[in-house]
Amino acid sequence: MQNLIKQTMYKNYILDLGGVLVxxxxxxxxxxxxxxxxxxxxxxxxxxxxxRWATDYERGxxxxxxxxxxxxxxxxxxxxxxxxxxxxNSVILTSTxxxxxxxxxxxxxxxxxxxxxxxxxHWEYIRRHVFPACGFKAEELFERIFLSYEMGAIKPETExxxxxxxxxxIQPADTLFIDxxxxxxxxxxxxxxxxxxxxxxxxPDIL
Numbered sequence: 001m002q003n004l005i006k007q008t009m010y011k012n013y014i015l016d017l018g019g020v021l022v023x024x025x026x027x028x029x030x031x032x033x034x035x036x037x038x039x040x041x042x043x044x045x046x047x048x049x050x051x052r053w054a055t056d057y058e059r060g061x062x063x064x065x066x067x068x069x070x071x072x073x074x075x076x077x078x079x080x081x082x083x084x085x086x087x088x089n090s091v092i093l094t095s096t097x098x099x100x101x102x103x104x105x106x107x108x109x110x111x112x113x114x115x116x117x118x119x120x121x122h123w124e125y126i127r128r129h130v131f132p133a134c135g136f137k138a139e140e141l142f143e144r145i146f147l148s149y150e151m152g153a154i155k156p157e158t159e160x161x162x163x164x165x166x167x168x169x170i171q172p173a174d175t176l177f178i179d180x181x182x183x184x185x186x187x188x189x190x191x192x193x194x195x196x197x198x199x200x201x202x203x204p205d206i207l
Contacts, residue, residue: 010194011174013106013206014164015142017116019180020201021100022130023093032087037076046074057119060149064121089125097134099201103141106206114142115164115177117154117184123147144168155179156187165191178205 018024034040043050053070056062062070068084075084106112116123127138138145146164153160165172172192178201179185185195198205 010176012111012170014113014115014177016179022095024091026091028090032090036079038074058117058148059154088121095134100134100136111143113144115146117148119149155184161188161191
């Protein structure tokens with residue numbers, strides 16, 4: 001592993017979270033809400049509204065409680081905030097020790113940052129449960145952690161990449177950004193950042 005890491009050609013790495021380091025299944029949110037009384041027919045009828053709420057939450061424009069207050073009327077009366085939190089976090093699956101060890105090894109030779117479109121509930125769940133289950137803490141894997149809900153911006157908006165570059169002082173030409181969303185990669189490349197698409201981080205992705 002260490003010999004492989006030494007072959008890396010970039011000084012800096014910006015890594016996405018969901019789909020790269022942590023497996024997710026967004027379909028579980030729909031099925032969970034359906035079990036709580038928010039039928040798929042109603043979800044489809046309010047699709048644009050649900051997407052807007054999720055985006056606002058990832059941007060930090062609304063709080064966890066405000067999101068659940070909006071979802072609650074569509075669910076059964078007995079659906080509690082804790083139940084909604086469980087449903088919301090059900091989309092977060094697992095990571096692997098191998099993936100996170102790769103990040104830690106990479107950080108011994110390069111500067112490594114996390115940049116994620118995420119929200120407070122998902123990040124707290126990953127930080128408290130997913131990473132520790134693999135034997136790691138988020139703080140030991142990344143030099144800095146950039147989360148959309150704290151930054152007030154989301155990928156693929158150009159501003160979020162500029163914010164990372166300015167905050168870290170890294171140069172785009174020396175940086176590789178790895179993401180599972182090709183739209184996010186295209187936006188970063190416009191600033192001169194090297195990009196790579198992956199659905200699960202592995203050693204070849206960092207070379």
